Amino acid sequence: MTKDEILEEAGAIIRDEGYDMLTISALAQRLNVKKASLYYHFESKENLIDALYVHFSQKLAHMGFRVDFSKDAEEILFRTYEHWRGIFLSPELSSGLSLIEQRKEIDERAYDIYNSLRLMIRAQSDAVMENLISRNRFRNLDSFLLGELFASSSLVRLQGEYTKEDDEKFISSFASLFST
Amino acid sequence: MTKDEILEEAGAIIRDEGYDMLTISALAQRLNVKKASLYYHFESKENLIDALYVHFSQKLAHMGFRVDFSKDAEEILFRTYEHWRGIFLSPELSSGLSLIEQRKEIDERAYDIYNSLRLMIRAQSDAVMENLISRNRFRNLDSFLLGELFASSSLVRLQGEYTKEDDEKFISSFASLFST
Amino acid sequence: MTKDEILEEAGAIIRDEGYDMLTISALAQRLNVKKASLYYHFESKENLIDALYVHFSQKLAHMGFRVDFSKDAEEILFRTYEHWRGIFLSPELSSGLSLIEQRKEIDERAYDIYNSLRLMIRAQSDAVMENLISRNRFRNLDSFLLGELFASSSLVRLQGEYTKEDDEKFISSFASLFST
Amino acid sequence: MTKDEILEEAGAIIRDEGYDMLTISALAQRLNVKKASLYYHFESKENLIDALYVHFSQKLAHMGFRVDFSKDAEEILFRTYEHWRGIFLSPELSSGLSLIEQRKEIDERAYDIYNSLRLMIRAQSDAVMENLISRNRFRNLDSFLLGELFASSSLVRLQGEYTKEDDEKFISSFASLFST
């Protein structure tokens, strides 16, 4: 049993059953290990949770963002959205996001990560808008405003339950709204 | 001590310290009452939490929405946003929102309320957009799309830490982007 | 079950089995009570131990000292010694003394009580010597020195295992050594 | 790491933090070694504690007692006292004494050592008194009683916090009290 395996399982509990259900007992049981064994790897539960934040934080930081800007506007928006969707739905990251979501109002560590994720998405959205405008695919509008509109709408969609079709319709509408 | 006082204090704990810190002991202590006394008012903790959801749900339902559509577009958007802001920041509702936020991925009751709040905001946003378009204050665009853009951006803003000035700048930009 | 009963039993464990054997589990078992019940009466184990020191301290303070100085020297010394013996052997106080003995080098609370007990005995010893000298029953010697000799010898005896006969022989020898 | 180093450190824990704080974990930590390593040197904790008693016992046995009886009474008493003081204050022995002190009422091994130490001091005290009397430096009094008085007073002093000056004053008073 490695630290990472423990963290992965801890994340799964938080995602599936809620932060308050993450107990050392439950964690040990799911890992087929005795409670005391966990204390060989982590000094305390608090310590483990801390590692959980760091773990997720690092994974997030490793999510590179590359978009092929030679495609048309709708395609670019779609790929951007898909990139973010990949973050929110990846089994690797979903548990971290669930932790953040549940704790962001309570725990500063969670809030900080939540914030930096939000800012990252916003920055990428802004960059895409600027590019689309500079390449004349979008009309010459306030790229900062478009960035916020696209980022926020995407964020809300990613946290809700939308069908892929509906997402596509939204992106297509968004693209045509601002296209040249 | 009334049921409402208990619920209010329970909400405060959830908002200030987190859902997992809502314990009968903590609640009793904050109310200067003995633990056993709480069982006179609520059959169980589960019961109390249930009442908490109902309590918040009812308060939400009582938030009427009236906008004076004779004003100009920016003013209408601003008042709409302020209405939502009132919900998110009111001391009465903030603890309920915190509960919803923390539990919406775990507890169906929370998810349902979260969803209906989201849909309510969305519906109001749509209605405003339709009205602005029908009154020729906004160009004849897809009201459903504009509704989503405004609602989502507002939602994200309301959950983050934006200054009033920044909010105003956003609304003004939004208005001028789609104005006739 | 009262606080005093708990403290009494806790003292018994310390006396009979040692300070390190005073556990909440053992205590509950001896009291025919569940562990959790003890936490209704004391916030924590530390808290309970604190109460134990106070409990013993108060009992000590209530030990009045009265000697009839009309008797002869040997009788007075003997009664004084018996008074101290009463402290060390009384079932009520013995457990407290055992706690003090075991912890006086480690725990300041214990050291303070130990010290005040030692000083009390010394002060009574001094007073007896002064009286015996002033009444011409003892020769005109350094009462302060005699006080220390009698107090120290008594203290050592009370902590060891001496027979009553041996104690009496000691006191009689001591009396005749300094008598007029 | 040798057995002796382990015992030394174990003694230090007992002296500084108390018998109940002597744990394998704490011991390993202070020795910058992993817990499991200690089991290479000692079969069990009980075993180690046993060794601790033996260790101390042997050290005690090696404390030779020699006094130059050609000196005057005060000097002889002083040297005797200093010899005992050396035992109680030596860094080598202090931790063993602390162990004995804490456990003498609980653990027979501790009680036996405590007793033999007490008897050794008493025997030495008696011998000194006999010698002083036989050499006419002390009056012809009950050497057995004087032995007890000096031994007990010294013992109490050595366990308390007396200044060197005060000790000297006591010895000088004691000497003049019984001198020819």
Next chain:
DNA sequence: AATGAATGAGGTTTCATTCAT
């Protein structure tokens, strides 16, 4: 309407110990 007293279950953590390496 409130509480004193108790409890079973389960929480986090520490303990001494083992064993393969």
Next chain:
DNA sequence: AATGAATGAAACCTCATTCAT
């Protein structure tokens, strides 16, 4: 000679709950 990894038992403590008063 030492350690990484694990564990059963037991430590302290908190939880929601009950019930007679």
